[in-house]
Amino acid sequence: MYKIVKMVAQRLALGLVTLFVVSLIIFLGVELLPGDLAQEILGRSATEETVAAFRRDLGLDLPPHTRYIEWLAGIVQGDFGRSLASQREISELIGVRLQNTLFLAALAAIISVPLALFLGVMAALYRNSVYDRAVNVVSLSAVSFPEFFIAYILILYLAVKFPWFPSLANVDPTTPLMERAYRSFLPALTLTLVVVAQMMRMTRAAIINLLASPYIEMANLKGLSRSRVILYHALPNAWAPIINVIVLSLAYLIVGVVVVEVVFIYPGLGQLIVDSVRTRDIPVVQACSLIFAATYILLNLTADVLTILTNPRLLHPK
Amino acid sequence: MTTETGTTERGAANGGGDVLLEMRGLRIEGQSDEQWSDIVKGLDLTLRRGEVLGLIGESGAGKSTMGLAAMGYARPGCRISGGSILFDGMDLMTASEDQKRSLRGARIAYVAQSAAASFNPAHKLIEQYAEMPVRHGLKSRTEANADAVELFGRLRLPDPEGIGFRYPHQVSGGQLQRAMTAMAMSCRPDLIIFDEPTTALDVTTQIEVLATIRDIVDQFNTAAIYITHDLAVVAQMADRIMVLRYGELVEEAETRRMLSAPTQDYTKSLWAVRSFQKQAVMAPEEATPLVKVDHVTAAYGDTPVLHDISFEIHRGRTVAVVGESGSGKSTTARVITGLLPPVSGQVLFDGKPLPGDYRQRSKDQLRHAQMIYQMPDTAINPRQRVRDIIGRPLSFYLGLNGREREQRVRGLLEMIELDPDAFIDRFPGELSGGQKQRICIARALAAEPAFIICDEVTSALDQLVAEGILKLLDRIQRELNLAYMFITHDIATVRAVSDEVIVMYQGRIVEQGPKDEMFTPPHHDYTDLLLSSVPEMDPDWLDTLLAERAARKERGESVMASGDQ
Structure with missing residues (x-):
């Protein structure tokens, strides 16, 4: 420890x-x-x-x-200076926006990470089956469309033709949690579709990569069921690459949301940075860039720690 | 108990038992390059309850494939294409995947060659032990844990209560192999397949694993198929032996008869393998040694590995360095080649000190010390042709190019007894293990060295092939007056090739001297343990040895523990 x-x-x-x-x-x-x-x-x-x-x-x-x-x-000292455009304190300006962006990222992560893991494990379990191919085709198609395209498709079907969700994700600090989640659902879903493919494919590849190892053969020769072999014997050894891809995706959810926030007019950091660039509000752009950099560094640190925690060789040295 | 009951008696006692496993006309195909070819070509096998059957042959003989087929299992890329497999009346050819699954582990268990690779690194030993009985619904988790502790104790693992709560990487190789045997026993199966369970172990460790396997198989009257390429080992373990070659049966007989009166030429050639003997070379009295290791102490970081090592190697002579893994044999080689600069002491070449770091050595100094490695598969670049593999040192050290280089490569290929026209354009993937090792030898020779370090060069090869390599090295040595440092853990190889022997243990030289002296008592305690642990063809060897060691222990004499403890 x-x-x-x-x-x-x-x-x-x-x-x-x-x-x-x-x-x-x-x-x-x-x-x-x-x-x-x-x-x-x-x-x-x-x-x-x-x-x-x-x-x-x-x-x-x-x-x-x-x-x-x-x-x-x-x-x-926590003082980012003042915005040139609005003359407001940048820390105050960013504070709310950052919260919103983090909320959206968290919502997208809560949907996408378990979904990707589930799809990936299932794809490994039934590899080369119809299911495996279908999941691959769908998720790869989703990732190859531009984000705004997916966003507009979702708006068209889930907000216009079937008005289940709002197409404008306007939230403010007073919005209650469930209402907030409801309003942010479409942007979160868009982000999910964008990031799920990589995580899912890495999960599948990492597991399949291990299936040729002697301890998996041993597990099969112990007469264990296929799901037991995959979940108990392969998955725990596959965490390292999976975690790293998840973390990269999470980082993307925070720093790469610009387009999605603009499409759904979501008051997050991405919107702020676009506005600031347009108005040449340099101090705000600088502050946002620094926050994005810090996000990457922190998430990568998290990935390293998690990798160690999931590897007994590193956690319990000889 | 093992010590009272010899192999023959056991065999005879169980000779009349029910048939447990019966394979008839078994055919197994393997896929390579989109083509299916036969690996096992119509083999018959019968195994009775409580009987131990030895399967022996060189790599590629189909031994492991047969062993797995007994569980109704074919490796990915293989398929069982014909014949019948009856296990206790159940037809494994027609059984569903679920039926076979309920059999595997519970009634037929498997012990793999490398326990270190076959235990899951992510789980504790006891979890992996308990998994089988719990998943097969035979025991509760608590019962299984208690049973694990008991069996770990029976297999003489140290700290049976605690060892299960360790991860595989925290346990030594020999202990892991015993833990895997315990795991195979966890459901008290009718049959265990042992697939080369001691091949990866040192002799001193091997003997303990062999003893425990024999013990446990006897205690529970379990039938076993024991797969190995080591005759001496199978002689200790099996009631009956089947010799396989190219997926076909060569010969089958009860162990003693097989050892004393083999009928087939191939079997006889296997038996005769260890007959090679190098001609003794007289020690040049006054000459400066070619290589002199002078009071060398070395460390990896803060961990000391070599303590005050000194020895000499003369032109035209072979010095064998023996010891178990971790004794510092290969580290000594790394110091000599300059890969690991020593903490103190120095290496002299032809009387002149060499810089400790290879980067400070001249090209000529580097040229004179070449290495041949244990694994020819990984020691040569799979993307280069033989011409480039051997040609590289020719251009690098000797500045040869064009036709001159080509001619030299051909000359070297002839020297290692490979036809230049057939081999010069091949990739390593198109060569057998023995051929690859020959290419490695040619590469070492290309530099025109005076001294070659052979690091376990025959360990990864079958005995017949290894024999060929040893003969080749011997011939080249005489022709070119080379000095060899021969690192090995195999005493038979030492007997065959060495002029002088150095025994290493825990980073120290415990004994050194001319071969004849080394193989004549009295020995240092460790040398004694090492020599006496080498399996012999005599089927009573293990029993006799264990009885002897037990008696000595009782008399209070020291029996040196192997490094495994």
Whole structure:
């Protein structure tokens, strides 16, 4: 157990370093953008003086490294600065949005992960059967359509022709949980269709990959049923690759939701980032990018820890 | 008990038992490249209750396939295509998958060659033990657990109460093999298939596993099919022996008769395999040794593996290094080749010290020490043709190219007794195990070395093939005046090839000297254990040895425990 705590601490430290590097890249990237921010925001009619005053106001007249250090120092204290467009605190702006995005991701994960595992295990169990092929065809088709296409198809059938679910997922902090889940159902379903195929196929492949190992032959020679062999003998050894694909999918659910949020007008981070890019609201874009990076790092850390927890060789060394 | 009852008596006593398993005209086909070809070609087999039948033959003889067929099981890519299999009156050819499933584990159990690979790494031993009786509805989980502890004890596993709660990777190979035998016993089956259960073990460990298998089979009067390629082992275990070759029966007889009076030439050739003997080479008295390992201590990280090792190897001579796995044999080779720089001490070549790290050695220094490995399958690149495999060291070390290189490759192929025209364009996949090992030898020779390290070069090969390799190495040694360091755990090989012997145990040299001295008592305790553990053809060997060791223990003399404990 001590080893795991130590490893988690090490990985967290490493994650912080990565985050630091990412922040540098984000800052430099924004810095390299052509054009003058103040000029862009104030428009062409602005006089030299107003632009200069605005630049001073934003601190743009300071050298880049000073601005970077100030920006970073702010973030460390939880202060992301102010939005240029709305003049609101970014942390406040992002807070609600992030919650919404996480809620949508969680809802999609709750549907997609068990579904993918179930389909994958069944496909491994009845591999090369009609069922196996059907699941493969359907899930691969789903993943190869663009997200907005799936979204519109779902809207057409589940919101327009059969008005079971709302096509606009407008939620706010006061919406009760069940109502929230109901309104977010279509975007969650869209995301599910997008991510389920990879997880399902990895589950199937990881299990089938193990079926040639001597301990699976042994399990068969012990006279165990097929489902027992797959579930008890193959699956526990297949977790490592499956977990990694699940985590990558989860990361996608959080950082890749832009299109889906826009289609369903869902007030999440994706919407915010699109709006901010349009209005050149650079501090907000920077903050969102950093949050996405942190999400990736945290989820990968989770995957590593789970991989260790599911592997007795690592969990109980000699 | 085993010690009182010899193999013959057991066989005779059960000779009149009911027929338990009967196979008639069994045909099994295997698929390769979309084509089905016969693996087993119409074999008959009869096994009575309580009888132990030995199946012996080289790899590819169809032994394991036969063993699995007794459970009505064919590996993926194989199919049972004809004949009949009757187990206790039940026809396994027509039985449904469910019927066969209820038989497997419960009435016919299987012990695999590598317990380390056949135990599921994700579950504790006791869970895997209890799984069979619980799933077959024979015992409750609690009963099965209690039974596991009892059987672990009977199989003389250390700490029978606790060992079940360990994961497979936490238990040594010999113990795992015993735990697997215990698991096979968990439903008290009528028949157990032992598929080379001791092949992967050291001799010192093997003997204990053999003893426990014999014990347990006797205690429960279980019938068994014992599959192996080792004659001496099967002589200890079986009442009756069937010799197989290319999926056909060569000869079948009761064990003693088979050993004393084999009728078929093939059987006789198997029996005669260990007859090869190298001509003794006189030690050059004053010459500088070609390789001198001088007080070498080495470690992997913080774990010390070699402690103050010193020995010499002279031109034209073979030094055999013996010891069980983990004794530091291969690590010594890694130090000599510079793959593992020593912590202290040094390696001298022709009187001059070599840099500890191979990266600091000159091309010429590297050229002079070549290696041949245990697994020819993994030691050569499957995507390269023989021409490139052998040609690479020619261009790298000697700068040969074009026609000159081609000629040298052909010359080397002739030297290893493979026809250049037939083999130069082949891929490793188109070669047999023995041929691959010959290619590895040619590759080593291509560098024109003075010294070759042979790391268990015959362990993965059948005995007849291994014999050929040993003879080849011997001939080349005489022609080129090469020095060999021969790493092996097989005492028969040591007897055959060595001029000098080094015995290693737990990273130390416990004894070294000329071969004749080493095989004459008195020995160091460990050498004694090692030598006495090598199975002999005499069917009473195991009984005698166990009785002897027990007697010594009773007299309070030390019997050295094997590294397995």
